[in-house]
Amino acid sequence: MNKKNNELVFAPLGGVGEIGMNFGLYGIGPKSSRKWMIVDCGVTFPGPELPGVDLVLPDISFIEEQRDNLLGMVITHAHEDHYGAILDLWPRLECPVHMSAFTAAMLESKREPHQRHQIDIRLFKANETFAVGPFSIKAISVTHSIPEPFSLLIETEFGRVLHTGDWKFDPEPALGQPVDEDQLSKIGDEGLLALVCDSTNAMTDGESPSEKAVNESLTEQITKAPGRVVITTFSSNVGRIRSVMEAARDSGRSLLVLGRSMRRVMDVAGDLGYLDGLPEPVSEDEADSIPRENLAVICTGSQGESRAALAKLARDEMRSLSLTKGDMVIFSSRAIPGNEKAINDIKNGLVEMGVRILENDEALVHVSGHPRRNELRRMYGLTRPTIAVPVHGEAAHLAAHAALAAGEGIAQVASIRNGDLLKIAPGNAEIVDKIEAGRHYKDGLLYGDDRQIGLRDRRKLAFAGIVCLNVIMDEKLNLLDDPDIEAVGLPFTDGGGEGLEDILLEAAIGAIESIPTKRRRDLDLVAEAARRAIRAEARDVWGKKPQVTVFVSQV
Known part of the structure; x- marks a missing residue:
C-alpha cells in the first residue's frame, strides 16, 4: 500500500439523517485502493407507506462492488437497527463478522429456515483488542438497554477514532457495570482524533435517569395496582425486562410473558446468565388460575404492532387471558415516530374496556438508553477529540449535537449525512465525495429497490x-x-x-x-x-x- 497517498475516511450508508438502519464504513488507503471495515449492519421497519415490505435495508451496492477490499464487519450490540440486516446482507459480503457472545446468540436465535449460510463469526469481549486489516479495534464496554454494548476504539496510522455506538452514563444500570469514565479520560489524555457519536437525545436537556429509578417506580406502580398489570416494552430491552421481572417479584406477583420475540430474547438472556436469580415466568395455563391482583404480564406490542400480544389483548383475542375494568397497562417505552396512530388505536381499545393506561408523563416507567445533552458534554470533556462526527439521528438531532460539540470547543465538527464520504485525516476533516446510499427492501424472500419489488405499483394499487x-x-x-x-x-x-x-x-x-x-x-x-x-x-x-x-x- 502506498502510504504517501493514504487517507482515513468514514462513510455512513444508513443511520445518519434518520433513526435506525445503522451502517458505517471506515476506509484506509489511497482513493483507488482503500481497505474497508463495516461498523454495524442494521435495519429499520416499514410504515404504511411501504405496503407488503417486511424490512428496510441499506443499499450496500458500493461496498459490494468493493468486496475484495472488505476486510471485516464489527457489530456494537444486538439491537435490530445495528445488527438486524446481517442475515439478509452477509451473503453479498462474505466477510468475517466480529461481535460479542450475546449478539452472536441473538443472531442465531433469529435465523430463519432459508438463512442457512454459515457466517464467519469472531467473538470478542470487553477490553479485548483485535485487528481488522489496518484497523486495530479495542472493545470499550458502555451502558445501554441490552447486554454487551460496546464502543469501538479504532487505532489507525493517522490516530484513534472512538465510535460510540449506543450508550449513556448510568451510575446504576440494570445490566453490567457503569461506563468506566477513567478509561475514557485516559483515551482523551493519549489523544483522540475523532469521536463518532450517538445523537439520539441531543435535543433533550439534562441527564437520563437511571434504570434503577425505573425499577423502583415500576415496583411501586405494580404493588399498588388493584388488578392485573400489563407492562409493554421493546422485546430487545433486556435491561427493562430484568427490571420488570424484579418489580413483579418484589410486589409479590407471578409474571407471564406474552410475545414470541420477547420469549426469544429472554431465552438467550437467560442462557447467558443475565436473568439469574429471578423467578421463572408462569405459563398461560397457569396464569388463568392466578388471582388478578397477583399477576403481572410483560408483553410485546409497545409500538402498536397489530399482530403483537398487546394488540390482541386490546381486541380481546387472547386464548386464555383478558383485561377488564380495574386492570392497568404500563407503556414502558417511547413511541417511535410514525407509530403514534397505531399506538393510540390500541390505547383507545384498552380505555373502552375500562383499563387504566400509565405512561412516562405520569410516573417514571421508561428511560432512554441514549445520552442527553449533559452526558454528551461529559463525553466530550473526557475524550477531548479533535473532530466531532454526530451520527445516529435525524437532521434535527444531528444539528443539535453539532452545535453542542462546537460549544464544547471541539476544533472541527463534521456535519454529514448518509452517502457522504468524510475524509478524517490527513488534514482537516471534509466531505470529499458522495457514494450510493439508498434503501432496499425485504419483501418475503426477495430483495430489491422500490422498482424491483414492485413497490411503486403497489402504492398505486393501494390508492385506487x-x-x-x-x-x-x-x-x-x-x-x-x-x-x-x-x-x-x-x-x-x-x-x-x-x-x-x-x-x-x-x-x-x-x-x-x-x-x-x-x-x-x-x-x-x-x-x-x-x-x-x-x-x-x-x-x-x-x-x-x-x-x-x-x-x-x-x-
Whole structure:
C-alpha cells in the first residue's frame, strides 16, 4: 500500500439523517485502493407507506462492488437497527463478522429456515483488542438497554477514532457495570482524533435517569395496582425486562410473558446468565388460575404492532387471558415516530374496556438508553477529540449535537449525512465525495429497490385498486361476447347506485367498437383503447383512476 497517498475516511450508508438502519464504513488507503471495515449492519421497519415490505435495508451496492477490499464487519450490540440486516446482507459480503457472545446468540436465535449460510463469526469481549486489516479495534464496554454494548476504539496510522455506538452514563444500570469514565479520560489524555457519536437525545436537556429509578417506580406502580398489570416494552430491552421481572417479584406477583420475540430474547438472556436469580415466568395455563391482583404480564406490542400480544389483548383475542375494568397497562417505552396512530388505536381499545393506561408523563416507567445533552458534554470533556462526527439521528438531532460539540470547543465538527464520504485525516476533516446510499427492501424472500419489488405499483394499487378486463375477438375482429371484467379495490356502485363494474364495462365496449374493423388487427391498440376508456370513465364517475390491465385475444 502506498502510504504517501493514504487517507482515513468514514462513510455512513444508513443511520445518519434518520433513526435506525445503522451502517458505517471506515476506509484506509489511497482513493483507488482503500481497505474497508463495516461498523454495524442494521435495519429499520416499514410504515404504511411501504405496503407488503417486511424490512428496510441499506443499499450496500458500493461496498459490494468493493468486496475484495472488505476486510471485516464489527457489530456494537444486538439491537435490530445495528445488527438486524446481517442475515439478509452477509451473503453479498462474505466477510468475517466480529461481535460479542450475546449478539452472536441473538443472531442465531433469529435465523430463519432459508438463512442457512454459515457466517464467519469472531467473538470478542470487553477490553479485548483485535485487528481488522489496518484497523486495530479495542472493545470499550458502555451502558445501554441490552447486554454487551460496546464502543469501538479504532487505532489507525493517522490516530484513534472512538465510535460510540449506543450508550449513556448510568451510575446504576440494570445490566453490567457503569461506563468506566477513567478509561475514557485516559483515551482523551493519549489523544483522540475523532469521536463518532450517538445523537439520539441531543435535543433533550439534562441527564437520563437511571434504570434503577425505573425499577423502583415500576415496583411501586405494580404493588399498588388493584388488578392485573400489563407492562409493554421493546422485546430487545433486556435491561427493562430484568427490571420488570424484579418489580413483579418484589410486589409479590407471578409474571407471564406474552410475545414470541420477547420469549426469544429472554431465552438467550437467560442462557447467558443475565436473568439469574429471578423467578421463572408462569405459563398461560397457569396464569388463568392466578388471582388478578397477583399477576403481572410483560408483553410485546409497545409500538402498536397489530399482530403483537398487546394488540390482541386490546381486541380481546387472547386464548386464555383478558383485561377488564380495574386492570392497568404500563407503556414502558417511547413511541417511535410514525407509530403514534397505531399506538393510540390500541390505547383507545384498552380505555373502552375500562383499563387504566400509565405512561412516562405520569410516573417514571421508561428511560432512554441514549445520552442527553449533559452526558454528551461529559463525553466530550473526557475524550477531548479533535473532530466531532454526530451520527445516529435525524437532521434535527444531528444539528443539535453539532452545535453542542462546537460549544464544547471541539476544533472541527463534521456535519454529514448518509452517502457522504468524510475524509478524517490527513488534514482537516471534509466531505470529499458522495457514494450510493439508498434503501432496499425485504419483501418475503426477495430483495430489491422500490422498482424491483414492485413497490411503486403497489402504492398505486393501494390508492385506487385495479381493474382487469379479458377481451375475446372472433375471426372477423368483432367481440365474441361481452368481455369479462373484475374490479378489485374499487367502490361497488356509483353515486346513483349503478354497479361500477357495469359502467366501466360499457365504456370499454364502446371504445373497442369505435375502432374501425381493419385497425382491430392490432390487438395491442385494442387493449390500450379499452384501458384508456376504463381509466377515463372511472375518473369521471369516481374521481380516481385505477390501475387497469387488459388482455385481448382472437379465436
